[in-house]
Amino acid sequence: MDNGKPSGPKTKWWSRPSTDADGPAGQDDASPVADAYAAEGGAAVPAAGQPPVPMTSDGDFTPAPPATDFIPAPPAPRPTAPAAAAPAPAEAPDAPVGEPRAQPLHAPDEYSTPPYGGPGPWAPAPPVQRPVQTPAHGTTVPPPYAGTNGHGLPGPLPAAPAPAQAGGRPAEGYAPPSPPHPVPQQPAGPQPPSPHSPVPSQQGPQQVSQWLRYDPWGAPQQPLSHPGPGQGAADDRPRKGRRGTVLVGAALLALVAGGIGGGIGSYVERNGGLTTVELPQSGRDDGGRAPDSVAGIASSALPSVVTLHVSGSAESGTGTGFVLDGKGHILTNNHVVAPAGSTGDITVTFSGGESAPAEIVGKDSGYDLAVVKVTGVSGLKPLPLGNSDNVQVGDPVVAIGAPFDLSNTVTSGIISAKQRPITAGGEKGDGTDVSYVDALQTDAPINPGNSGGPLVDAEARVIGINSAIRAADSGSALDGGQSGSIGLGFAIPINQGKRVAEELINTGKATHPVIGVTLDMEFTGDGAKVGGKAAGGGAAVTEGGPADDAGIRAGDVITEVEGRRVHSGEELIVKIRAHRPGDRLALVLTRGGKDLSMTLTLGSADGT
Numbered sequence: 001m002d003n004g005k006p007s008g009p010k011t012k013w014w015s016r017p018s019t020d021a022d023g024p025a026g027q028d029d030a031s032p033v034a035d036a037y038a039a040e041g042g043a044a045v046p047a048a049g050q051p052p053v054p055m056t057s058d059g060d061f062t063p064a065p066p067a068t069d070f071i072p073a074p075p076a077p078r079p080t081a082p083a084a085a086a087p088a089p090a091e092a093p094d095a096p097v098g099e100p101r102a103q104p105l106h107a108p109d110e111y112s113t114p115p116y117g118g119p120g121p122w123a124p125a126p127p128v129q130r131p132v133q134t135p136a137h138g139t140t141v142p143p144p145y146a147g148t149n150g151h152g153l154p155g156p157l158p159a160a161p162a163p164a165q166a167g168g169r170p171a172e173g174y175a176p177p178s179p180p181h182p183v184p185q186q187p188a189g190p191q192p193p194s195p196h197s198p199v200p201s202q203q204g205p206q207q208v209s210q211w212l213r214y215d216p217w218g219a220p221q222q223p224l225s226h227p228g229p230g231q232g233a234a235d236d237r238p239r240k241g242r243r244g245t246v247l248v249g250a251a252l253l254a255l256v257a258g259g260i261g262g263g264i265g266s267y268v269e270r271n272g273g274l275t276t277v278e279l280p281q282s283g284r285d286d287g288g289r290a291p292d293s294v295a296g297i298a299s300s301a302l303p304s305v306v307t308l309h310v311s312g313s314a315e316s317g318t319g320t321g322f323v324l325d326g327k328g329h330i331l332t333n334n335h336v337v338a339p340a341g342s343t344g345d346i347t348v349t350f351s352g353g354e355s356a357p358a359e360i361v362g363k364d365s366g367y368d369l370a371v372v373k374v375t376g377v378s379g380l381k382p383l384p385l386g387n388s389d390n391v392q393v394g395d396p397v398v399a400i401g402a403p404f405d406l407s408n409t410v411t412s413g414i415i416s417a418k419q420r421p422i423t424a425g426g427e428k429g430d431g432t433d434v435s436y437v438d439a440l441q442t443d444a445p446i447n448p449g450n451s452g453g454p455l456v457d458a459e460a461r462v463i464g465i466n467s468a469i470r471a472a473d474s475g476s477a478l479d480g481g482q483s484g485s486i487g488l489g490f491a492i493p494i495n496q497g498k499r500v501a502e503e504l505i506n507t508g509k510a511t512h513p514v515i516g517v518t519l520d521m522e523f524t525g526d527g528a529k530v531g532g533k534a535a536g537g538g539a540a541v542t543e544g545g546p547a548d549d550a551g552i553r554a555g556d557v558i559t560e561v562e563g564r565r566v567h568s569g570e571e572l573i574v575k576i577r578a579h580r581p582g583d584r585l586a587l588v589l590t591r592g593g594k595d596l597s598m599t600l601t602l603g604s605a606d607g608t
Contacts (some may be wrong), residue, residue: 046404292458297398298410300460302351304383305453306330307402308358308372310337312344320401320453321348321372322462324501328374331501332452333467334363335425335434337370348374351408362504364607366512366577368424368435368467369497371504383454386461388440388493391415396458397442399466399489401450413444413487419564421574422490424468432608436570438578439490440464446489455491464491499580511600513581516545517552519569527557527590528572550600552589559595560588576602 076372161474289295304323308330312318319336320571323329330348337360340346346358356374363370395415403409421442426432442455446466455464470488503510523529530547531540532554541547552558557564562585579585581604589596 013050044508052305052404057283066370089305116427123426193449210491281404291460294398294410295458297456298400301383301454301456302408302410303381303398305351305408307349307405307407308332308336308452309347310340310344312339312341312450314341318402318405318449319451320449320466322452322454324505325369325382326380327360327507328377328380330358330372330374331465331497332370333465334365334368334370336452337363337372338365346372348372350377362508362510364500364504364510365425365433366607367492367496367500367510368437369465369500369504369510371501383456384461385494385498386457386459388463388495391418391440391457391463392416395461397444398460399444399446399450399453400456401446401453401466403445403447403449405449409450411445413442413489415440416443416488417441419578420490421537421571422468423570423574436574436577437467437490437492438496438574439467440493442489442491443487444489445485445487447484462494464494465497466491493578496578510607511581511604511606513576513579513583514545514605515547515552515576515585515600516542516603517547519572521569523557523569525557527559528566528569529557530542530554535560546600546603550587550598552587552598552600553591555591556589556596557585559590562586569599574578 149234197493210570289299291297291300301322304320306323308319308321310319317336317339319332321330321332321336324331337346340360346360347355348358349355354377356377358372358374361371361373393415396412397415398410399411400408400410414592419439420439422433422437422439424437427433440455440463442464444455451468453466454462455466466489468490469485470490471484472486500510518531518534520529520531530552533540541552558572561572565576566572566575576585581602583602584599585602586597586599589598
């Protein structure tokens, strides 16, 4: 293959030179010493100033121009070392003029065909190197490489032949392999002969340079990959102790860093950061609130509100009440104290947490009101009473109680309606426990446990007694208990509550205003119809009663009371009980298709 090299016949490694006496003398003559080395497989070294001999990829050498200058040198004796190591090459002196020059044994083969016969073992080609100019004083060769001898054992490597040019000299410019370590520079000036200089060597095989000991079948150590020790004094030092020290230091550093990191992490987790966070906040005020605000109303009313815990032989319950006077009278609902019966226990707990036993003073199921009294308690603060007739729809109100036994609970709302006729109770089935109330409606949340508590106005005055609520369903929760508030709460007007409370405190009983008639509760028309007969078979209109005196007859339908429309019998009862006995009422009724107006004075009956 042509790689830019001169074409023509090439001298193969088996074309060994021989002496031809018939050849002419000239510059192409080779030295006998060089011929002797070549005959033994040695290599000739090129003289200084000679051009390099290019080397082909298969180890062949391209013929070089004839040498024009040789460095005189004494012939070197043949080495006595073992045949395994080749002696160092030596320069041959110039051949005297007239002596026969060396001739090849046969003419070069233009087809590069090896000769017949056994040429002997194939010699390995030297390593391929880039041709460079040989320095004037020779090329410094690195010390022998600490490798193997080709059999895996340490020792000197066999010498490798160097490319030679005509005349027995090595090709000029041939450089040995690069040393694994930097080669120190030689000082300028004359230097003593070196075992690697281009003069004949006087040393044994141990002085053969590295590139002359090339062994392609060996496995020389590679400094960058061999696990054994490296070259040089620094690589021969033991590293076990230093490696152990480094590992111990790294372990200690990791331990200290882990401890510091753990401490910092724990501090950050507990304190939320490396610095203390302080958020802006306003200072404390004196706690004063406007008297008509919800906070001001609650602050004024709460000390007078109490929680009642009632227990009887069959049932128990919790409700609310408020203080009427300094004597210990407390007003609440009848259905709150009803579970106690005549032998049960009632405990009153004040807003400050103090508790005291209480006894029933009087109760009335028709009004759903009751009065209890505590003894041995001083410093009671009565809650002032307002006037329910002055209340207007939309007025702000506050409800206070203990829903589900959560004492001192405050809710707020407005008056949603006035004179809302409601009936509550009726669990007994005989009607004796039914209450008829011309109630105040509010959207302030009222829940079970609020019963008996005060509904106060903007001046913290009582205008009603929380008594009933309207639930979204039939009034029962899924678990059998009472449902909570949906914003439909009802309170007994305080004007009615005041009169009943005074009667209960003074007499133990309350009186009901009556007109002396029996109503037909099954009438489905508009208005309240007077029945044909009483329950016992007597007359429907009580003889000598208020209705009889006013001229009312059986079958009449009462449609208005005090100018307000009446649509049912229950509603007529509610309207009458909203007044006191002895009050005069203006009625409108229908008889035989005609409207009649009349006035009557309310009678009195004892309540239950």
